[in-house]
Amino acid sequence: MEQQCPKIEAALQHLLATVRPKLVYLYKHRISDQGETVGFKFCVVTQVADPVELERRLYLAVDCPVTFGLLVYTPEEWDVLCRCPGSFAHEILDRGELLFQQEGAGAPL
Known part of the structure; x- marks a missing residue:
């Protein structure tokens, strides 16, 4: 993983403290004219019974x-x-940019 924006890195660390994903991708990164991050999107691949409920929990857990x-x-x-x-x-x-891969998860497709 290359050097990441501090806002994205902090959000990723909050996410990783809440769930143990197999993979996390950054697939959108909006930057202002001044070069500041103004928005981004993560794709999280993880073993979960209810992905929608996990999304809700993550939105509440990730401070950004x-x-x-x-x-x-x-x-x-x-x-x-x-x-x-x-x-x-x-x-x-x-x-997308692969930000996290669980150890032993094997190469992404």
Whole structure:
């Protein structure tokens, strides 16, 4: 992972303190004309029974001074959708930046 914006790094650390994901991607990063981060989005791949409930919990747990978004996939959903050209997961895999990979998780697709 390259040197990350402090706002993104802090949000990532809050996220990692709340959940143990397999993968975390940064897939949007909005920067102002002054070069400041004004928003970003994470894609989180983790084993969870209810991805929507986890998204809600993460929004409450992650303290961030700028707008951020979350998208949660189970590993099974991620594996299937990443193999489908045109899917949003495939686009994130192709264009997103891998910020975190669980040790022993193997290479992303």
